[in-house]
Amino acid sequence: MGLLENKTALISGAARGIGRAIAEALATEGADLILCDLKAEWLEDTAAAVTALGRKVVCVSADVSNGEQVTAAVKQGVEEFGRIDVLVNNAGITKDGLMMRMSEEDWDAVLSINLKGTFLLTKAVSRIMMKQRSGAIVNIASIIGLIGNAGQCNYAASKAGVIALTKSTAKELAGRNIRVNAIAPGFIESKMTEVLPEAVREKMLDAIPMKRFGLAEDIAKVTAFLAGENSGYITGQVLTVSGGMVM
Numbered sequence: 001m002g003l004l005e006n007k008t009a010l011i012s013g014a015a016r017g018i019g020r021a022i023a024e025a026l027a028t029e030g031a032d033l034i035l036c037d038l039k040a041e042w043l044e045d046t047a048a049a050v051t052a053l054g055r056k057v058v059c060v061s062a063d064v065s066n067g068e069q070v071t072a073a074v075k076q077g078v079e080e081f082g083r084i085d086v087l088v089n090n091a092g093i094t095k096d097g098l099m100m101r102m103s104e105e106d107w108d109a110v111l112s113i114n115l116k117g118t119f120l121l122t123k124a125v126s127r128i129m130m131k132q133r134s135g136a137i138v139n140i141a142s143i144i145g146l147i148g149n150a151g152q153c154n155y156a157a158s159k160a161g162v163i164a165l166t167k168s169t170a171k172e173l174a175g176r177n178i179r180v181n182a183i184a185p186g187f188i189e190s191k192m193t194e195v196l197p198e199a200v201r202e203k204m205l206d207a208i209p210m211k212r213f214g215l216a217e218d219i220a221k222v223t224a225f226l227a228g229e230n231s232g233y234i235t236g237q238v239l240t241v242s243g244g245m246v247m
């Protein structure tokens with residue numbers, strides 16, 4: 001029996017990358033899924049993979065930074081499955097640039113999606129979890145939220161905010177049997193890293209003690225652990241998954 005048998009999980013940003021890998025990992029553990037992304041049709045491939053694993057799936061569209069859309073998406077998911085046991089706040093963006101050159105728009109966009117989006121989904125879903133008196137929330141932060149990065153002050157601030165939001169909501173919701181944890185991924189192999197020049201990749205690898213980039217599946221497996229009862233006494237924690245890059 002899987003870790004998440006008879007559970008329903010909502011995953012934001014599930015169309016591709018880490019979100020898609022999380023969808024497959026949670027479905028493998030037996031969860032039915034509410035997949036969320038900016039456009040529901042982008043979720044077709046993820047939904048097909050989940051269905052092939054024998055799980056039920058509903059695809060909802062929402063911009064996580066828009067409160068009305070988030071409320072409507074959560075309502076749609078609950079109408080389908082009747083409950084939400086797990087929330088994974090994964091949707092996130094970057095708009096990099098040095099602080100002195102960063103526009104107000106790029107600051108606002110990253111903070112709105114990464115931080116406010118996590119707040120809005122947490123608020124909407126924890127209302128349901130509070131009634132159920134159980135739930136697990138996993139927020140995808142970043143090592144950049146722990147150590148900072150030149151050229152990513154908006155992203156770093158958003159992810160540091162996600163970490164602080166995780167700890168605060170963990171304290172608020174623990175009494176209702178709702179656990180809230182964060183994962184801080186390091187450098188994860190993605191479309192972005194594929195195109196980096198070999199010299200840049202090698203320099204980055206030098207900073208990783210385990211001498212490999214992470215895979216989306218590395219984050220997905222830890223998400224499944226934090227979503228299920230094997231982590232039943234863990235809340236308010238930030239688990240760094242970076243091959244030892246950040247200790």
Ligand SMILES: NC(=O)c1ccc[n+]([C@@H]2O[C@H](COP(=O)([O-])OP(=O)(O)OC[C@H]3O[C@@H](n4cnc5c(N)ncnc54)[C@H](O)[C@@H]3O)[C@@H](O)[C@H]2O)c1
Nearest residue numbers: 013015016017018037038063064090091092142185187188
């Ligand atoms: N890739 C990495 O190396 C890495 C490292 C650390 C943390 N992360 C974090 O992991 C998460 C996933 O990253 P990824 O690399 O898979 O990114 P990605 O760009 O491949 O996927 C992000 C998904 O989020 C969706 N999305 C974007 N804005 C949205 C919005 N406003 N509302 C709803 N959905 C939205 C996108 O459509 C996409 O499907 C992000 O929070 C990211 O910050 C990634």
